[in-house]
Amino acid sequence: MLEKNNQIIKQREIVSDDWSVLRLEEGQTADHVEVPDGKIIVPLSVWQAQRESLSQRPALAVWIASDERPEVLKGELDKFALVAVDFPKFTDGRGYSIAYNLRMRLGYKGELRAIGDVLRDQLFSMQRCGFNAFATRADRSIVDALKGLTDFSDVYQASVDNPLPLFRRHERHVRVADGGDVGFGI
Numbered sequence: 001m002l003e004k005n006n007q008i009i010k011q012r013e014i015v016s017d018d019w020s021v022l023r024l025e026e027g028q029t030a031d032h033v034e035v036p037d038g039k040i041i042v043p044l045s046v047w048q049a050q051r052e053s054l055s056q057r058p059a060l061a062v063w064i065a066s067d068e069r070p071e072v073l074k075g076e077l078d079k080f081a082l083v084a085v086d087f088p089k090f091t092d093g094r095g096y097s098i099a100y101n102l103r104m105r106l107g108y109k110g111e112l113r114a115i116g117d118v119l120r121d122q123l124f125s126m127q128r129c130g131f132n133a134f135a136t137r138a139d140r141s142i143v144d145a146l147k148g149l150t151d152f153s154d155v156y157q158a159s160v161d162n163p164l165p166l167f168r169r170h171e172r173h174v175r176v177a178d179g180g181d182v183g184f185g186i
Contacts, residue, residue, distance in 0.1 A: 001025050002036065008113070009123070009146055010133040017135070019061060021084070021115055022046065041084050041115070044068050055079060063115060066094040070102045077102075082111035082133070090117045096129045103130035103160045120148035130160040 003021040007014050019039045024030065024046070031049035035042055041061040047054060054060055063084035064070055077083065083102060085095040095114065102108040113133035114126050123134055127149055136145045158165045
């Protein structure tokens with residue numbers, strides 16, 4: 001089954017999307033499913049089963065399920081126009097770790113797209129973990145979802161988008177010699 005979004009959020013803008021997501025239907029297997037022509041984001045299992053024939057395509061992308069490991073793509077990430085991470089339901093947070101590992105441990109620099117049950121409330125945190133594209137749920141306003149990327153003006157923790165925690169980004173003035181507390185200014 002092919003899923004198609006007409007628009008996605010990419011690099012903080014709403015843009016047209018010309019990619020389709022291939023999802024296996026009940027009874028289909030990764031090694032026998034037919035991958036149609038065009039810009040298709042295939043499941044990791046399909047890539048692994050049909051690597052030889054799929055690697056000949058000019059435009060190919062892969063999506064990783066929340067229970068799969070991105071490390072299996074080590075050394076192959078440059079073959080994909082984009083990598084997507086599936087969120088089967090909004091309460092499943094494993095995709096955040098997958099995105100972080102793709103960026104920080106595997107050094108992936110390309111488009112990293114969140115697909116599936118993607119809602120406005122998640123976008124800010126997803127962006128912090130390394131996502132730069134979002135295919136939001138079709139039953140929600142993409143214009144409203146875009147606002148989710150600016151819900152907060154600053155963050156405390158270090159992450160993919162800012163490797164320094166807040167206390168390292170701001171100058172502190174400690175006046176220990178004046179009898180001040182060492183923790184003054186924290």
